[in-house]
Amino acid sequence: MASASTPPLQNIYYERKVATPRSCYICRRETTTVLATLNTQDFVYTCEGHLTDPGFASLIPSAPPAPSGPSAEDVKRVISEYESRKTKKDDSAKSDKDSKDKEKEKASATPPATASPVPVATPAATHRKFALHRQIFDMRRNEIKRKEMGMRAKEVGKGLPQVPRGF
Numbered sequence: 001m002a003s004a005s006t007p008p009l010q011n012i013y014y015e016r017k018v019a020t021p022r023s024c025y026i027c028r029r030e031t032t033t034v035l036a037t038l039n040t041q042d043f044v045y046t047c048e049g050h051l052t053d054p055g056f057a058s059l060i061p062s063a064p065p066a067p068s069g070p071s072a073e074d075v076k077r078v079i080s081e082y083e084s085r086k087t088k089k090d091d092s093a094k095s096d097k098d099s100k101d102k103e104k105e106k107a108s109a110t111p112p113a114t115a116s117p118v119p120v121a122t123p124a125a126t127h128r129k130f131a132l133h134r135q136i137f138d139m140r141r142n143e144i145k146r147k148e149m150g151m152r153a154k155e156v157g158k159g160l161p162q163v164p165r166g167f
Helices: 072-093 096-109 134-158
Strands: 013-023 030-036 043-045 057-060 129-132
Touching: 013 043, 129 134
Parallel strands: none
Antiparallel strands: 013 030, 013 129, 030 043, 057 129
16 A cells, blocks of 8 residues: 555656656666656656557557637638628618618728638647556556655664664
């Protein structure tokens, strides 16, 4: 069991690049790719080749981002439909003479405006997610537990008296 101070380790690791290369966890070659948990409770340096190995880690597919709102084409289509309905309503409500004068005024007063292109929002760069193989993840979890137990043993040992010397 995990201690009360640390949350349980989850098998979701994010790929990140670092400036200082270290040896790979598996093959000991120098690499700048590291898999780290979200809160960096655990991290593993790995080669790019091991990331494609299903016996080490598997890629967690990211969900496609949901569109944040209507697209520019949809907005243009709705506006044009609205304007066409509005002009039909105006034509039927007023006499032909009034409507012709109105159309001439509209044409001379407001030339057809071109819509400025809406900048397309590029998706933010996200790190790829990986799930370690079950056995590799268990090894990492046991390693973390062993380190925590060693730290606890040192803390307990500080409170004990020293062995007498000089006899």
